Amino acid sequence: MNSKVPIGVIGFGNMGQLHTKNAIKLGLFEVKAVSDIDENALKVAKTDFKISDTYSNYLDLLERKDIEAVIITTHPNTHAKIVADASRYEKHVFCEKPFTPSFKEAQVAYSSIVKNKIKFQLGLVLRYTKTYNALLNYLSSEVKLLGIQGRYGGYLISYKPHFDRTFDRGMVNGNTIHLIDIIQYLAGSVKEVYAKFNASFPKEPELSGIISFVHKNGVISNLYASGAMRVESFLFVNTSSKDYLVESNIKLFEITDKGKTQILSSELGFEEELVAFYNYLVNGVPSQSGIEDAMKLSYLMEKVYESASKGKLVKV
Ligand SMILES: NC(=O)c1ccc[n+]([C@@H]2O[C@H](COP(=O)([O-])OP(=O)(O)OC[C@H]3O[C@@H](n4cnc5c(N)ncnc54)[C@H](O)[C@@H]3O)[C@@H](O)[C@H]2O)c1
Numbered sequence: 001m002n003s004k005v006p007i008g009v010i011g012f013g014n015m016g017q018l019h020t021k022n023a024i025k026l027g028l029f030e031v032k033a034v035s036d037i038d039e040n041a042l043k044v045a046k047t048d049f050k051i052s053d054t055y056s057n058y059l060d061l062l063e064r065k066d067i068e069a070v071i072i073t074t075h076p077n078t079h080a081k082i083v084a085d086a087s088r089y090e091k092h093v094f095c096e097k098p099f100t101p102s103f104k105e106a107q108v109a110y111s112s113i114v115k116n117k118i119k120f121q122l123g124l125v126l127r128y129t130k131t132y133n134a135l136l137n138y139l140s141s142e143v144k145l146l147g148i149q150g151r152y153g154g155y156l157i158s159y160k161p162h163f164d165r166t167f168d169r170g171m172v173n174g175n176t177i178h179l180i181d182i183i184q185y186l187a188g189s190v191k192e193v194y195a196k197f198n199a200s201f202p203k204e205p206e207l208s209g210i211i212s213f214v215h216k217n218g219v220i221s222n223l224y225a226s227g228a229m230r231v232e233s234f235l236f237v238n239t240s241s242k243d244y245l246v247e248s249n250i251k252l253f254e255i256t257d258k259g260k261t262q263i264l265s266s267e268l269g270f271e272e273e274l275v276a277f278y279n280y281l282v283n284g285v286p287s288q289s290g291i292e293d294a295m296k297l298s299y300l301m302e303k304v305y306e307s308a309s310k311g312k313l314v315k316v
Pocket of ligand 1: 010012013015016036038041075076078096097098123124125174
């Protein structure tokens with residue numbers, strides 16, 4: 001029988017609760033304690049999740065010797081400090097994306113992780129989602145990748161994110177990062193980036209943008225990010241023998257001259273990423289979204305913002 005890893009959850013909003021539900025359901029973790037600055041969130045932990053040990057200061061949770069790892073699901077502008085503190089207390093870390101708003105903040109967290117030899121996993125759920133794993137397999141086995149086009153959206157023009165956009169830097173770092181990461185995962189490292197954001201940027205966090213990458217292998221990818229209308233996301237992958245389409249991250253289609261056929265439908269990989277974190281902690285299986293991946297993505301995001309700020313192509 002597996003022994004459960006004792007963990008704490010810091011930030012008990014939407015994602016903190018989702019990961020807690022999955023951690024309990026999978027039977028791989030024991031959620032010992034929860035921390036949140038919002039008393040209502042702590043009430044939810046006590047009443048709905050029967051977690052009696054709650055803290056409004058996360059340092060009190062980190063003090064506990066019986067907790068081996070933490071899930072960090074606070075707002076992104078708090079991640080660098082909380083990750084650095086958790087590492088200092090020698091807790092392994094699962095942290096939600098985006099790692100931090102800026103690469104500079106990521107470096108602070110990175111130093112503490114490396115210094116304290118912490119196992120770290122970033123919540124890049126699409127890397128653990130079956131549609132993208134299947135696509136990666138097809139790309140590495142049968143075909144030559146030529147190009148990728150994508151669109152990432154999902155918000156109405158009147159929609160205000162339930163937390164302040166400045167918490168994560170903007171729409172692109174907060175949301176589109178999922179597709180940017182998966183594009184890099186599928187097509188390999190990026191050599192050059194050109195990004196253009198909507199006109200109110202950089203005075204205000206961007207709500208939409210166009211992002212183009214030239215990958216080191218010559219593949220070109222283009223992404224339209226929109227926080228300004230309700231658009232389902234898609235990724236269109238063009239290869240030498242056939243094309244693939246991923247709709248809303250969970251439906252995979254194959255497109256040939258005979259038409260479009262659905263070949264897979266999947267849930268988002270929230271459970272799979274927790275299983276992977278467990279395997280990393282307990283069985284030493286390296287994470288598919290470990291600290292080096294987090295830093296590489298964070299650096300790329302910095303370059304995306306640099307290009308959008310300067311209005312010119314930037315080398316990565
Ligand atoms: N992987 C995904 O698909 C996905 C989806 C949504 C959000 N996210 C990410 O998850 C993270 C949390 O987002 P959310 O939607 O759950 O937000 P949320 O607002 O629902 O929850 C965040 C919680 O953190 C708490 N908090 C803030 N500062 C804190 C501190 N210093 N100590 C303790 N608690 C603190 C807030 O009170 C709040 O309850 C963000 O990084 C977000 O980008 C990931």
